[in-house]
Amino acid sequence: MVDSGTSYRDKVSQLISWGHWFSFFNIIAAMLLGTRYISQSGWPETLLGQTYLIFNWVGHFGFLVFALYILIIFPASFIIPSQRLMRLFAVLVATTGMMVLLLDIYAYETLHLHLNPLVWELLLSGEKTDMNAHWQYLFVAVPAIFILQLIMSEWVWRKLRKLTRKRIGIPVATVFAICFISSHLIHIWADAFIYSPVTAQRSTFPVSYPMTAKTFMEKYGLLDRQEYQRLREQRGQENSEVIRYPLEPLAFAPDASKYQKNLLMVMIEGLRADMLNPVTMPHLYQFANENLWFKNHFSSSNDDMAGLFGLFYGLPGSYAQSARTEGLRPVLMNTLNNRRYQIGLFSGDGFTNPIYYQSIFSADLQSDDLPDLPAWQADAEAVSQMQAWLAARDTSPWFGYLELATVSDYEQSGDYPQPFQPSLDSAMAGVDTQTALVLKNSYNNAAHYIDDQLGALLEDLKQSGQLENTVVMITSNHGMEFNETGLNTWGSNTNYSRYQLQVPLVMHWPNQAPEQITHYSSHLDVAPTLMESMLSVSSPAENYSSGTNLFELKNRPRKWVIAGDSRDIVVVQPQKTTVVDKFGNYKVYDKHYTPLPEGKPQLSVLMQVMHELKRFYHPEEHDR
Structure with missing residues (x-):
């Protein structure tokens, strides 16, 4: 033993x-x-x-x-x-x-x-x-x-x-x-x-x-x-990888600086796509019918910062933290500066989003002189300042950017017409109404007010003759939800339904016939459109963007669009939406954003998306 x-x-x-x-x-x-x-x-x-x-x-x-x-x-x-x-x-x-x-x-x-x-x-x-x-x-x-x-x-x-x-x-x-x-x-x-x-x-x-x-x-x-x-x-977030943007130095056509068009971009914060109708926004609705109206357009995110990032950079929101950390400016803004565009930046909320002064407008943003006003008054002041700035332009090409905040700040009551009732004002007066209806009507009233402001701006542009040589883009950073999905989700950045992702895109392009485009488009497509069709870049769009020229989408329409941010990867398809978190867990929803318990992602599409989300991360950049 x-x-x-x-x-x-x-x-x-x-x-x-x-x-x-x-x-x-x-x-x-x-x-x-x-x-x-x-x-x-x-x-x-x-x-x-x-x-x-x-x-x-x-x-x-x-x-x-x-x-x-x-x-x-x-x-x-x-x-x-x-x-x-x-x-x-x-x-x-x-x-x-x-x-x-x-x-x-x-x-x-x-x-x-x-x-x-x-x-x-x-x-x-x-x-x-x-x-x-x-x-x-x-x-x-x-x-x-x-x-x-x-x-x-x-x-x-x-x-x-x-x-x-x-x-x-x-x-x-x-x-x-x-x-x-x-x-x-x-x-x-x-x-x-x-x-x-x-x-x-x-x-x-x-x-x-x-x-x-x-x-x-x-x-x-x-x-x-x-x-x-x-x-x-x-x-920004503490973990970011080194991004290489653009992948190669950009090349331009020999006559790229000739016949330059002006550019006006209007960002209406929080405006979802279905607000563009003849009742809520009649002026913008008429303008859309007279120009190019992209009826299935999606923001790059349901988040303020990532939505702006996708619009200016043409890249998915997952790259945003890296660009902010390194202070990389969009190639669009660099090109406009290199072409000596006169730049006018106007905002109803003073450009409070950090991505503006950290990267997008880091070389152009002046201190905001707007007084501390409610959003609706600040927006009116910003529009007035832009009108004065436009009136003073000479023959040099210009880029004007106008950010309007009333729609996203719709809960703050304003002294403007309130045609949609009952709204928050009536609810505060003691009228017993449904919360969703009250909020939605207040949101409609804010959009209606902004429509009046836009109508005056567009009319001035037309009367001055500048519209004939100006590209106009009107869109939003993301939409808003009032629990239409039944998932108890409100506002933005709460889910990836179409109410929060689908936004208007109305584009006036000189000498382009009016058209309503129904194929899918994305904020990622805006930068390559402007770079190729307005600024005459000859480099392939894939060198600086994940998007496609909007004028080329007819020939090769999108079958899906990328959205999301550093936390989630979102793939929007006509019949379903797939959401993948940073841990690799996924959920599939139908087109009404109803969860599909047995839903499976389309893996060939996810492979393409994954490739796109790492294409601008290059290890060799560390050695440069």
Whole structure:
């Protein structure tokens, strides 16, 4: 009995010692494979970012493999009596782990995503895509990995006594522990102070959950929460990748500067598409019927900032944080400045959205002189200032931008006609009415008021003769919902229904016949349209945009549009809408935004979308 106990204890001790060394060499193998993530994500520009990457690379893979050993192989050492059987079990576990790592690397290189429900859906789908064809070849590596693991297992077992004598286990474990702890401490600091060269790496490696401690730091006076919120609002979200925009320097036609047209863009905040009707907005409705009216036009997001970003940059909202962090201006604005356009910027809310002064108009925005007025009065003042500015223009080409806020601020009562009743005014007077009806009527009244303001502006433009040489675009950053979907969602940025995503687009283009266009269009199409058809860029639109020239959509109509932001990917199709969150979970809705419990995304479309969402992220940009 004593001999038996001693033998069992010796066997277990030997297997545990072997397991430690077997895990160590698998950590080295995992780290070598992990360099693929680094090559795809790029090398940070700052010393602290580089230090964090190295510490995180060593510590994270050391932790992952050792955790696998502690959770699976270590307990099995006490259960499986045969050392040969135990080593075979460990080899199978290691082979499986390495195979999953290879699949994750492939998913990261292909989709810039780690393994998640969506990626597994893509990998296991029956659709014939390039991804499905290629990933299956990875399983050819399984026998090779298994054989290499067997060889490593046998070699470690034979050399176990010699390895044990070297007494380097504790120093090696100390290095991994220091790297692991240091990486998390660096991230805690970077997260608190929004240091993007570090926080941008939080999703580089698989199963990565870097530590944050804002509450703890605030408790002990190490963090000012208000200052943190201010910095976060100023700089945008804390994690952003380096964007390469445009992909190549732009080229223009030789006579690009001749016969330049003026450009007027009107952004009506929060105006949804169905407001463009003869009752609510008669002036704009008439203008739409006399020009180009895109009746199935979608914003790039249901969010203020991402909607503006898509309009000016022609890129999905997922790129917005990167552009803000790096202060990249839209190629549209750069081109207008290079052509010496006179620029006039007018806003009813003083351009309070940070993306205006951080990137879009960073070189043009002057301090706002508008008094502190209610939105409806501030809008009237902005329109008046634009009318005066237009009246003073000479023969030089000009770009005018007008932002109107009354519609989005419809709950603030205004001293203007209220033809739609009952509205908020009557509700405040004690009239018992349905909340949705009251809010919707107040919203209609605000749109009706803005329509009067627009009517006067457009009439001035026509009377002065400037309309004959001016491109006019009237649209919105996103729509508004009044719980029409029945999901208890109101306003904007609450779901991705058409009420929140579909917006008007009315375009006056000199010498273009009136037309109502019913095929799908997107905010992403506006920048390439202006760049190609107004500013004569000869470079392909794909070099600086995810959109298509609106005049070319007749020949190749869209089957879907991209929307969303840094949190969600949204694909809008005629009969359904697919929403994928940043963790890869997805939901499918019908055209009325009713959830489809058994709905599946169209994987070939999602593959195209995923490609578009990473096309402007180029690792080599880090080295420039």
